[in-house]
């Protein structure tokens with residue numbers, strides 16, 4: 148019998164709503180706190196920073212389903228629904244009885260899942276009359292996604308790009324500029340936060356935390372300007388659930404239900420996107436699926452961080468978020484999976500982790516590239532270095548199935564392709580990449596400084 152390899156949904160099956168898992172959770176995440184008063188944040192407190200509808204989504208704990216605006220769905224149709232693929236060739240190379248599926252978010256025009264939230268955020272900003280938006284970008288994926296989204300909805304965008312990525316990934320900068328955004332390497336002299344860091348550490352190569360501080364500062368000082376964030380926050384995870392909602396229907400077409408769902412983990416948005424729709428069946432229908440977040444060993448907030456209130460940025464401009472964190476002053480090693488170099492995990496995921504509804508594994512840099520190369524050689528797609536962490540975790544699980552002689556259905560999210568990350572592959576193939584190890588003492592230096600508010 149001929150085997151079906153790709154599961155495709157027709158355009159009219161594109162979800163009409165996003166899924167808000169918080170409404171279905173027994174233990175709600177603890178509230179965000181105002182950094183000054185240490186009191187729970189109210190929706191209005193977020194209005195200076197975010198579009199009102201996004202602020203509302205951020206704190207919404209009651210509505211499980213949120214309508215996707217028609218204008219956003221229209222743009223989704225450029226690339227959605229994305230394919231679900233059975234990775235037969237990878238299975239064969241591993242000689243595993245496991246069934247491996249991946250949801251291919253790399254087919255978006257910007258090459259990653261980030262566009263799912265970028266389009267939504269740009270739309271809501273435009274809808275309420277905003278003219279300018281700011282953001283930060285690490286590896287450049289969020290910045291590229293938002294550049295296209297800003298252009299689509301007619302907004303001016305300024306992107307603070309982590310300096311090391313600005314230098315290592317010049318083509319991402321070109322992409323953002325092609326879509327019309329202004330790109331500034333961070334730390335920069337254009338903000339107080341940037342100047343402060345550069346004064347203290349003149350050769351600082353930048354981090355997402357610093358870039359966020361700079362983008363927030365510019366948004367607060369510019370009239371009619373809002374800030375946007377590509378990960379970590381609840382509304383970002385919400386928008387990404389379009390991934391899992393499609394995958395749910397596609398797994399049904401394949402006649403299977405996942406035993407294991409895996410996503411790589413930076414701040415949690417693509418992991419949440421692929422997981423939450425399936426997790427609702429664990430919460431409501433007693434399904435026994437394992438959910439695994441794959442993070443880099445060099446930035447191990449879920450596996451080795453502490454659950455505390457912490458800032459989302461380096462300078463401490465954001466509300467305090469209850470999260471697994473390495474401390475907002477943590478400076479991760481310069482791994483090539485730039486999108487995973489973030490000190491904390493989103494508040495929903497952190498609560499799920501605490502409640503044992505999900506697990507996390509850490510992946511060494513060399514293992515991630517080894518998995519990425521095997522995936523490229525079997526399935527043909529060169530994965531983003533971030534996505535390669537999910538692939539490595541999926542391979543580990545598939546090899547366990549082989550050892551134990553059992554068949555499991557594994558689903559992972561291919562969050563993006565690596566065609567703009569070939570310098571990283573060059574270095575890997577030349578043998579120039581290393582693993583970074585992190586001692587407990589190094590982690591404690593920053594986490595010990597956190598005020599104990601939980």
Ligand SMILES: *Cc1c(COP(=O)(O)O)cnc(C)c1O
Pocket residue numbers: 259260261288289377378379411412413414415416417418486487531533534562563564
């Ligand atoms: C940004 C990014 C990530 C990490 O961010 P999450 O919010 O954790 O999903 C992972 N993969 C790719 C391709 C990215 O661009």
